[in-house]
Amino acid sequence: MAESAEHDSVDRVLAQWNAERPDIDPAPMGVIGRISRAAATFDKALRDNFAKYGLQRWEFDIIGTLLRSGPPYRLTAGQLTASTMVTSGAITNRIDRLVDRGLVDRETDPDNRRQVLISLTADGRKLANEVVAHHATYEAELLSHLDAGERDQLAGLLRKLLTGLGDTTPKD
C-alpha cells in the first residue's frame, strides 16, 4: 500500500509509545488523541475568528444558542447552563456581562419565579445573525481539505461514536 499519507503530530506520539511500551495497542490513542488535538486546533481558530467581530467565543455560544432556539429567542439560565457545558456560577457571570453589553435581557419568569428568562435583545439578535454566517463560512474553510464525501463519512463515524458514549438528544 502506498504510504503517501503525511504524518501528523499524533503519529509521532504513537511511535514514541510503541518504542517504549510495545505491549500497548496504540490504535485507541490514535483516535482519541486526534480528536482532542483537532478540537484544540478548532477552538483556537474559532476564538481568533470571533475576535474579528469583537466577540469572545463564549459570547457567541450563548447568543447563538438563543438564536437557534427560535422565536421568541428566550431560554432559562438553566437551559443555557446545560447547553454550554460550564457550571451555573459561570453562566451567572456570563449573563451579567452580556446584559451589560446590551445583547440579552434578564427577567424573572412570572410563571415560575425560581427561573430566570434570558432573551436576545434586538441588537443581540442582529449580531448573532450576522456572525453566524461568517462563522459557518469559516468552519467550511477549516474543513476544506476534506471532500464532501469524506466530511460526511467523518460526521457519520463521530455520530456513531457519540451515540455509543450516550450523547443522545435529551428529548426527541
Add this chain to the structure above:
Amino acid sequence: MAESAEHDSVDRVLAQWNAERPDIDPAPMGVIGRISRAAATFDKALRDNFAKYGLQRWEFDIIGTLLRSGPPYRLTAGQLTASTMVTSGAITNRIDRLVDRGLVDRETDPDNRRQVLISLTADGRKLANEVVAHHATYEAELLSHLDAGERDQLAGLLRKLLTGLGDTTPKD
C-alpha cells in the same frame, strides 16, 4: 434508506439551525461540533479515570510525556510546554507540584544554563508505567462501539484533517 442511526445531540443543534437559518449549510458544523463534543466527553471520562489512580490529568500528561520520550526520561521545561498546549507560566506551576510530589526532578542544564531539565524519578517512572496501561485499556473501552475497521477509518480521516490544518510532526 433505513433511517436506523440514532440521533446525537449535535443532530438536534443542526435541526435548530436549519429551522432558523435554512440558508446556512449545516454540514461543517456537524463535523466540528461533534469533534468538540467528543473531545469534551473524552476529557471528562479520562479525568474521572485518572482520579482513580490519584492523578490529575495534567499530571499524567507530563509524566506520560516524559515516559514516552524514552531514556533518560528527561526533557526541558520548554519541550514540555510545547507538548502540553498550555503557557509557560502554567508549566512552571505544574512542575513545582510534581517536584513536591516526588514524581520528577528539576535541575539546570549544565551545558546551557538557561534551560531546566525535568526528569522522571524512579517513583514517577513506576507510576507512569502503571497508569498508562490502565489508561490505554480505558480508552479502548471508550471506543468499543466502533469496530476495528471503523476506528481505523476514523483515525485516517482525522489524520487527513489535521495534516490539512498544518498539524504536522515538528521534526521528521
Add this chain to the structure above:
DNA sequence: GCGCCTTCTCTCAACATTGAAATGTTCGAC
C-alpha cells in the same frame, strides 16, 4: 393549609491559567 423535599439561580472563596514583565544566560558581531 402545613411540612418537607426538590428545583433553580446567585454568591463567594479557593484555585489555576493567562500574558506580560523581569531575570538570568548564550551567542554573534564588531
Add this chain to the structure above:
DNA sequence: GTCGAACATTTCAATGTTGAGAGAAGGCGC
C-alpha cells in the same frame, strides 16, 4: 572582550471557572 539581541524560565497581577452552599420558590403527601 564588550555590547546587544535572542532565548528559556520564573514571577506576578488580572481574570475566569469551579464547586459548595445560601436563598427563594414550587410541588407533593397528608
